[in-house]
Amino acid sequence: MPGFVFSEKPIRLVRGDGPYLYDDAENEYVDAGASYACVPLGHRHPGVRAAIDDQLDRLTYVQGSYPVAARTALYDLLADVAPGDLDYVWLCNSGTEANEAAIKFARHATGRSEVVAAIRGFHGRTMGALAATWSQEYKQGFEPLVGGVSFVPYDDTAALTDAVTDETAAVILEPIQGEGGVNPASPEYLQAARDLATDVGAALILDEVQCGLGRTGRMWACEESGVVPDVLTSAKGLANGLPIGATVVREWIAENPGSHGGTFSGGPVVCAAAAETLRTIRDEELPAHAASVGQHLRDRLETDLGDVIREVRGRGLLVGVEVKTGATAAARDLALDQRVLVIPTGRTVLRYLPPLILSTDDADRLADATVAVADRLTL
Numbered sequence: 001m002p003g004f005v006f007s008e009k010p011i012r013l014v015r016g017d018g019p020y021l022y023d024d025a026e027n028e029y030v031d032a033g034a035s036y037a038c039v040p041l042g043h044r045h046p047g048v049r050a051a052i053d054d055q056l057d058r059l060t061y062v063q064g065s066y067p068v069a070a071r072t073a074l075y076d077l078l079a080d081v082a083p084g085d086l087d088y089v090w091l092c093n094s095g096t097e098a099n100e101a102a103i104k105f106a107r108h109a110t111g112r113s114e115v116v117a118a119i120r121g122f123h124g125r126t127m128g129a130l131a132a133t134w135s136q137e138y139k140q141g142f143e144p145l146v147g148g149v150s151f152v153p154y155d156d157t158a159a160l161t162d163a164v165t166d167e168t169a170a171v172i173l174e175p176i177q178g179e180g181g182v183n184p185a186s187p188e189y190l191q192a193a194r195d196l197a198t199d200v201g202a203a204l205i206l207d208e209v210q211c212g213l214g215r216t217g218r219m220w221a222c223e224e225s226g227v228v229p230d231v232l233t234s235a236k237g238l239a240n241g242l243p244i245g246a247t248v249v250r251e252w253i254a255e256n257p258g259s260h261g262g263t264f265s266g267g268p269v270v271c272a273a274a275a276e277t278l279r280t281i282r283d284e285e286l287p288a289h290a291a292s293v294g295q296h297l298r299d300r301l302e303t304d305l306g307d308v309i310r311e312v313r314g315r316g317l318l319v320g321v322e323v324k325t326g327a328t329a330a331a332r333d334l335a336l337d338q339r340v341l342v343i344p345t346g347r348t349v350l351r352y353l354p355p356l357i358l359s360t361d362d363a364d365r366l367a368d369a370t371v372a373v374a375d376r377l378t379l
């Protein structure tokens with residue numbers, strides 16, 4: 001049967017416009033998570049479409065060892081917007097590939113093999129990235145995975161201190177866990193991770209595949225804590241819907257990364273889309289907009305849902321609503337009855353990842369829709 005990997009939802013989407021999606025009956029949905037943070041500028045963004053069309057008229061594809069203007073421009077732009085002295089870029093096709101490369105680079109540059117990751121962390125589904133992912137659900141039937149990975153409680157500095165040794169090649173963390181339930185790390189924890197990695201000569205890898213690109217109110221979530229990693233990974237919304245990932249590293253990693261490559265690393269068309277996406281996020285100050293609208297959304301959810309929920313958490317337009325149970329049923333009802341698309345994370349968290357262009361009126365629509373299905377969010 002076609003599509004056997006994915007279980008298809010009973011909504012056939014045919015087009016999008018800004019923060020909205022439309023089905024084959026022309027019903028309008030607010031895309032508040034169904035696209036997994038992949039369209040920060042919304043659907044059919046005119047600037048991104050123009051950049052794609054222009055590049056298609058010039059050159060569709062050439063292998064990454066041949067310099068092309070679109071890829072060079074993206075290299076420069078990523079280095080410019082990256083925190084601190086992260087100046088070297090590897091391009092790939094997805095977040096899991098970016099994290100796979102990050103682990104490989106860290107192991108080769110340090111000459112070590114041990115990796116410390118966090119409970120509830122998610123870094124992808126290929127064999128190396130999956131080994132650093134916590135959930136056993138994703139691993140069942142695929143073992144043995146890459147060895148040498150240990151897990152510690154998230155946001156627990158004492159546990160991290162005990163785990164990081166002079167055998168550690170890398171510490172890999174999300175500044176805000178997405179798949180794990182929208183769990184923000186404290187600035188003190190990230191700073192401790194930075195200090196511990198520096199002390200033993202390990203690489204600090206920060207996975208910003210979901211929480212980066214302006215979503216949390218800064219271009220990168222780690223900027224909130226003032227921490228600069230050795231490796232930062234990005235993907236999902238980097239090309240506003242086209243497949244691309246990036247592993248951005250410090251010089252000491254770039255000097256000794258080992259042998260790595262990829263046929264579709266930095267294709268010109270997707271690079272043009274990514275550069276336009278980054279420029280738009282930066283120039284239109286969308287991180288600040290996300291911070292403002294996200295705060296409004298969290299305030300509405302906290303006020304209107306009250307004791308029905310356990311907690312609203314997150315930053316900017318990465319928002320999680322935690323309940324005891326009922327998240328999956330509520331997400332279904334939000335889609336079918338309220339025409340709002342969100343992502344349940346397990347049975348207990350509703351995750352909101354709308355485009356960064358979401359308006360305050362749209363945020364109110366999300367809050368009103370969630371209130372309308374509150375009877376599903378049972379304590």
